[in-house]
Amino acid sequence: MSTERSIGLTVNGTPWSGEVDVRTTLADLLRGELALTGTHLGCEHGVCGACTVLVEGAAARSCLMLAVQADGGEVVTVEGLADGEVLHPVQQAFWESFAFQCGFCTPGFVMSAVALLRENPDADEAEVRETLSGNVCRCSGYQTIVEGVLLAGRKVRDEGAVL
């Protein structure tokens, strides 16, 4: 029996359809077939959060999700946030906050933060820390990431930035 399946999904607003092996993870599809290498694999067992993307608007670990599970769905990766050269408010806030260093975990934090702030742009520090506790960063000590998320929230509230 063939282990290939035909699937179709929308990634960063662009439709994609094709054959995938049933064991292919969403992360491998994004990084391989779609060449969207901004989504990173840090552990491949669902702990580090580097591979976080949005599926139907919710944060999801693309290393734990099979590509076939995203069939018919809408996926947003870190490449889908900026508007041309204009950074997304979370990206801009991370830049202004010196949020990260090596940057390997960063796409996962950005996507987790986008999901959090879309749900609650007024999240306070405790909520931000709690929500981001499923993402691991080895460089920053987290403080500037938290500051970045809080700054993005202020951009939404005070400047009308759109997430």
Place this chain on the structure above:
Amino acid sequence: MTDTVEEPAIGARSVGARVKRAEDPRILTGRGRYIDDVTLPGMLHAAFMRSVVPHGRLLAVDTSEALALPGVVAIYTGADIAARTTACHAGSVVGMNMMPGLASPAFHGLATDRVRFVGDPIALVVAESRSIAEDAIELIVEDYEPLDPIVSYEDALDPAKPAIFEDIGDNIAMRGEMVIGDIDAAFAKADRVIRASVHVHRHSPVPMEGRGTIASWDADADQLTIHSSTQSPHMIRMLISPQIDVPMEKIRVISGDVGGAFGLKTGLFREDVALAAASIDLGRPVKWIEDRIEHLSSAGQAREEMADMEVAVTNDGLLLAVRMDVKLNSGAYPCDPFPGAMYAGSVSGSFQGPLKIEAIAATTTAVFSNKATYVAYRGPWATADFMRERLLDIVARELDLEPIDVRRRNYAVRDEPPLTMLTGQSLDGITIHEQLEQAAEIIDWPAFRRRQATARSEGRYLGLGIAAYLESAPGPRNPETDDQAGGIMGPEHTIVSVLRDGSIDIVTQQHPHGQGHETTLAQVASDELGVPFERIHVRYGDTDITPVALVATGGSRAATMANGAVLHGARELRGKIVSVASDLLEASVDDLEIVDGTVSVRGTPGIGLPLDEIARIVEEEPERVAEGTELVVNRAFHGGRGGWSGGTHCCVVEVDVETGLVSVERYVVVEDCGVPVNPAIVEGQIRGGVTQGIGAVLLEHAAYGEDGELLSSTFMDYLLPTTTLVPNFEIHHVQSILRDPDVNFRGVGEGGMIVAPATVTNAIEDALATLGVRVRDQHLSPAKILELLGTVTG
């Protein structure tokens, strides 16, 4: 006498400002280029089959069924790799294997007739895809004859147990002795001798990006290109050359963005040798991306030392001398080029730090074991600082003194004897007492003691810890008598040039992996050249263009050495630019200035020559400028007058005696790293290092069972700090003593990790001391704390 230099005004200049990082837009938009993002034409994918037993004879490896799997291109066993490569003696290329007392066994990229730890690579599968390569591993059949596992120091020192390396004959990786000062005289003066055995546990750097390598052999050019996630591209080239019999000149190493390293990615890995041999054999690129289980078992682990210490003290808490018996568990295969065993000597050699101590005597023993390779981790000698700062608290407890008072008593005072350490290194310019007093004031020591007493009466256990360190990054230097400020790594080279479009090109020998050198080096050059930050670009990561460096980025070296090379290189380049402009504008060089990338006569900013026009004239109309003019400078920098880095850390913890959980309520850092080029980047280095130190104490443990099985091979067993473990950090800087006329930027990358473990363990003991708890281990997981409290048995 100490030369002091006025601190540059901050604000008008780029140096000292929180300039947003040049690296960030590409990383934030997913356009970073890490090793797994690289795809080459015709590329094959590799996976390593690894030992599941800690120690055994490898009797057979049957690959026939795996080779038959469609998509498998080749499988190499240890014998295949041994036939294609020359054995490694770790450190031999740079002479490290010649250290007295160091055992230097021979080994290959893959295990041949013996497996030596869980994760030891046995076979390399090359296939059309990674998943096929991984499937094939399941089809390889191996046969072992188990041998007694060597796990503990006692195992390794037991002559009845088998030697891990038969060519060494026993499990001693290194023995050494050190006596500095008159140890017997110092002990004879003591009021008391206090004894303590202190242990540091094995833990790991764990960058978020694991290891990864693509070896690509070009048979037509006889050239090997290696793409790698590394801190030191040139090092890979130097070390691999003799093992694969390809001249160094025919090896090019390319490295892009690196997802963290922390010392782990300094050297050459055994897997790299096997991959290169496979690519040469197949004539195609072979890519290997490590998974996390491989990383935690096989990439390398750090620390694991212990010291039995005797310290001679006076009743008022002055440390006169220390005798130490140090042991280090270096794992199996020695790291190339810095074998872990050598760090045993640094536990005693770097113990003194800022102490006014009179003598240190030490015996050191490093052993081999059936554990992963001992590798460098952010402050590889940090166990020395841990032992000293833990011992100061042990002395304070024994003598019923405040830990900060013991430090006031024992730390050397600037400009008072002793002005040098026992090793002869100058203590000039240290600010450790200023740090101590500032930290004590910020934390409000007396107020904390009152709060602690009140809390105790309510059944809550708060503790305050303090610890300090000095780091020779680069240390005080005298350029008249010592031009070796780069230490064994030598001077730093940088190439600075004006490009045709008037932008500035900096080629550095650094290989940043999170440190933000694209930003900081451009800041330094911007000030020197009068060119906007945005017009300066920093390049690195290709051995075809970068100056040779043994360690590219590591050892807290870049702040002084790389910034210094850029500063002086840019200054020299400015001289060339102004000299050309002087001829073209018929003005004296003294009257010229460069503002916003345009050279003009001072006071007439509207009239001038932009750099792109000067570059055009030099290239297209050379007759208009002095013969041989090139707007390029290749500058070596030896470190200038240098100076000490260092800091004092304080933290407040609360220990829940029911659960053993520790929460870090406050963490205060008072740092001296000279002049920060970019304070936001400096603070990031400190926070990141401290977080790793907190993680080391409270969570992280590369744990092995007594049978040699690895117990921490996933992130569900090897726990890392997350947002909820660490507080917001309070970072302060003391007024630094500036020794150099120009270059007073000092290393800050390692300090947080060096001193945080002692700060946190000291705080935990302080919290629980009234319950009779005495801390002698660095690792204080909840289970360990409950054990110390007598709630559970170990």
